Amino acid sequence: MKDLPEPRGVRPAARIQAPAAAFGVDSLIALAVGVTVVACLYFASAVLIPITLAILLSFLVAPLADVLTRLRLGHVASVFAAVVMSVSVIVMLGAVIATQLTDLAAGMPRYQATIEHKMETAHNLTIGKLDRFANAAGQALQRATIEPPQPAPQRGAASAGSAHPTASAPAAVPVEVREPVPTPFELARRVLSPAISPLETAFIVFVVMVVILLQRDDLRDRAIRLFGSRDLHRMTMVMDEAARRLSRYFVSQLGLNAGVGVVIGTGLFMIGVPSPILWGILAALLRLVPYVGIWISAALATALAAAVSPGWAMAIWSLALFATVELLVGQIVEPLLYGRSTGLSPFSVVVAAIFWSWIWGPIGLILSTPLTLCLLVLGRHVRRLEFLDVLLGDQPALTPVENFYQRALAGDPDEAIEQAETLLRDRSLSAYYDEVAIKGLQLAANDVMRGSVTEAQLARIEATTNDLVDGLDGYEDREPATSPVQESWSATGPLAPSVSDASENAQAESSSTRSAPAGNAEEDRATNQSPLAASNRVLCIPGRGPLDALATTILLQLLGKHGFTSRAVPHEAASRASIESLDADDVGVVCILYLQIDGIPSHLRYLVRRIRARLPNVSIVVGLWVAEDTEKWSADLQSAMGAECYATSLQEILAACRRVEAARTRTEEELPLVVACGQ
Template structure:
């Protein structure tokens, strides 16, 4: 259904090109003029008058730019014969040099030398020459006819002028009836979901407005700098080339090249040598490099909402559909398509393909890289996130959620045992690589909520005594925490992370596989020095019986030891605590760590001086 709808939409866009182009241009013009109208409205100017003033202002800007271009071209027309002579001389020099090189290569390979006058010329003795002369004579008669002259001048301009008038008329109606049109669009597309429709329209307006404003400011500054540089280089009519460079830069990719080619061609015609042309090439290269690589990324940032690949694909697609005008409008039109895909579920694939949002979440990226044995890529992702997150928050919000995705696939039976073993080995390797990272909260004054939306944990409160205080000796020697894995295949991976976090907080911890706590192996567990047992479970799929009996066995083996359960599905934590009888049920690794720190703090005993 979606494919059929997309094909139908593309066909409609192509067939209705002549009707849709003026409407699209009018819509974009109304977006540009809307801030001006709103500003005048705040000054208590009536809406119709405000629209008239805004449209008059835009028309004045267009006529002013056209006037500048016309005056500059008229001033250059008198020097065209001299420019033509210079160009012919340079072309002849290049042509002679090229033929000399070709002749040398031909002589080197033993071929006959090419002659420079090998081009075909009109031979007076050629029988076709009289026909060409008679055709030229007939054409000269029509050239003096005033009606023919008027038709040649007016015919190419009638269509653009008519389209321009239609665009301005539609823009006026859009600006005057803006609220009414908005309400009708909401009623047409989103009456059942006013919130999403309103948010989509607001986001589209915000993205388009920001894009047009930033692009206009950058291109205007770009053209001004180009005009100033060409003035100092000595090129005639620098204002003309600056205006053309600014306008052509609205055309993606080929616009800057065309903006350079025009003044470079004039420089070839003006200067007797190639020095001016080289100066102009250096000027455009420097300004385009600074604008494209420094200014635009800094101004646009991620505000465009499009990925770089989407910009290229959009330029090709809209040029194919609507020609050169489609190339100019490709970015704003694609922005609207991305916004539609972001809020209309049926077209979500458009936002995934064209938008600049990450295709996968951080947890999905983690799982995908661990599953594909790309531990180095998983480590690279972790190091980037650890610049803003503590190690515990990274494990809780990225690694554990990724492991839960893997546990879900294991439950569905799509992951075989060899893959499960590789996932555990990869997690163990990643945890070892991250051993050097400090598990500390951000520095004071930083945000209390990380970029993933998770609150940073505060340090546990440690009682202070006026006298000297010491921990229970079991916390300072040996391994006071036993980290036991649940019976699920991937629980051991979560247990490895927990043990590392406890060790980083100065609490000795060891990983105990589920088999060692089974009915056959629980009696072999050493009881000396154990102060707490932490059981980790990634998923409890509706039945927590195995967890209940696991804790019962551990309680029988360690009757005086506190038992903590780490259960990551938050919605089932309370139910499992009541069924399994654990001393504490946590929903994150950091919560277990804090509970262990609290147990150690409670074991502090004051020591009286002798």
């Protein structure tokens, strides 16, 4: 069963709540910080680009350095060896690209005739047709609007004009400007100046990367001191796990792109496209650009294939190769390697590509996905940066509870049922009601108590919930078959549970194991018994809240699926004036449901007393969903109200009804009802 986030309910302190400020001081501070960060990224790009490249490259080189360290090479020697190997690979790729470009440029004159013929054909099929159509349209328009011919000029005027010839202009003297012969120093400066800036950037990148790899532990400790000194254990786990996942994601992405480049290069070589190694490397590099990178390389390779081949078969085969490889990798290989998604939404990937290319140019476009992925990891694991997860992640913006409440407010039962069917794939029906529907109704009850829900909205909530219950009536209340959990390679997947979380889970399991034996055997026997006994009848009474009747409707459905004969009466049926006329002599269990309640209200205590006086032989189960400490409330409510069982979920109410039924049907020995209810 998946854990769903708890709804952030608001206690109904007043009927009307003053509207919150739409734009306060905190929002202004956050906006100022965001503008400052963007300005720093833009104006300090010369400094930040090398540092960012060094950090991302350190994620790629760190696994190699760790392998060399495990071979007892030494930390410093392992780092320098890993960096040297990485630099060697980059230099080798650069040399291969330069060689391929030189060969391609040298061979282009051989394809000049084919290129000119293809360009002329393309021109005639596109622009040429448009020109001919425009000329025809212009001639037709001219014929439709032609003016009458003007009279010819007189010969005398022409001869008079020719009697005064124009004086001839002096001939222009040609001037030739020659530059002085450059010295060897000036020639070397002209040749090397374009390469000086990239070499400087590369040198800074590798120096910073070496420092990061050498000082990883110290940098981690400083980051913990700055951001997580109050929770050292949790922050350490988050940083180590996030760094490991990011490193593995980048390494696997590099390996996958290299494989795509090998396949593309091999395929183009078999097709006959010139310089296939160049296009394979280009496909591997441009695939870092989201969505459009691979198609840019495909367009260039296809254009070259069309230029060098007299026909169009080579171009068609080249385009088909790119499309097939990208389809297989994107739809089959990547989901198997990373899970269903890396965690980024498609919209955020496109927007991030535009943003980073505006900030840092072409380098920002290539680094947009890794940088956005780093921001998403921070948003997933740092509470103050949670908004990054909302903006960039592919997880739903609303929790299932909030989505249920929003659909109920909008009066859209179809989408609510669709969401429920999706969640029911890995949880039981009662678990869905407890984790989503009941908590969504609690949010609605909070808003009703605060006076922010109109009568029309309340009617839509009731109608949508009733339609949802009717739509889920065909589902059985049982746990679905569980499948083995596979480890996700997604960089933003959930972190492994920390030691404290694991210990808390173990303590919870052990406590539930200690309290279970008193009732588990009875529950198992009660489940297998026939539900035809008179004591198997359950009477449900909703509380006084506006939506307690909806919770009772849900409970009635679940009781029917577990073999109980149940019915509901309105809250007024148990009032002082009507309690004596309540027809419930054949009832064995009375369930009282309250979605929202504060303290130990007297009306609930007196309600239990009235039911006890009217039906002395029934067992009373009270269902309350409260935010306070469950154990304290359980003891206080049970001692104050006199009910046999206090439950905080529908599943606990069902278990209590089964145990009460089991205790009543036993003939060997009588169990105290308070033990039968699991208390």
